[in-house]
Amino acid sequence: DGGITQSPKYLFRKEGQNVTLSCEQNLNHDAMYWYRQDPGQGLRLIYYSQIVNDFQKGDIAEGYSVSREKKESFPLTVTSAQKNPTAFYLCASSFSGQVTDTQYFGPGTRLTVL
């Protein structure tokens, strides 16, 4: 089955620690995205990548980092510099980065900082 997988589903982190969230897709999509979702707020774009080895900051990139070494994978690292990291993180992908493309979402990772 084609789709987007995210792991882990739940993640707990102590303050001051970096943590990496996994996102893998087998849809052969070029573009991948990371969003953050907080209660009462819309999804906010953290980073996006339209092609391997290239990525751009979204609206709230501070305290996060990404890599895109493979087409299928777009891991997100939440660093200790992110002041309020507790949130629901969603990865998405689309065929390309064109505005006409539909984004498809993974199941999400809920990160809690203790």
Next chain:
Amino acid sequence: QKEVEQDPGPLSVPEGAIVSLNCTYSNSAFQYFMWYRQYSRKGPELLMYTYSSGNKEDGRFTAQVDKSSKYISLFIRDSQPSDSATYLCAMRHDMRFGAGTRLTVKP
């Protein structure tokens, strides 16, 4: 002012009711409009995608776009308990989401 405004609800209706969900936007560059459904603790799934002003129907769902008023709607006919979820409007140009409306359909 937010680029996309969506009433967060919650909205509670009896089974079989017609549901109307709405978003307004301020950026006239938005050309593509989507509705996503998100069940609790899950990722959003695409329900409807539309480009032009007017109505688009898919089963019990109708998406309506009024570009002149910068207003989009999603109508759900014969609502079912399984429709209970949060509904997110989204629009591009660059991707922008509404905050989501939480809907509960009571049996």
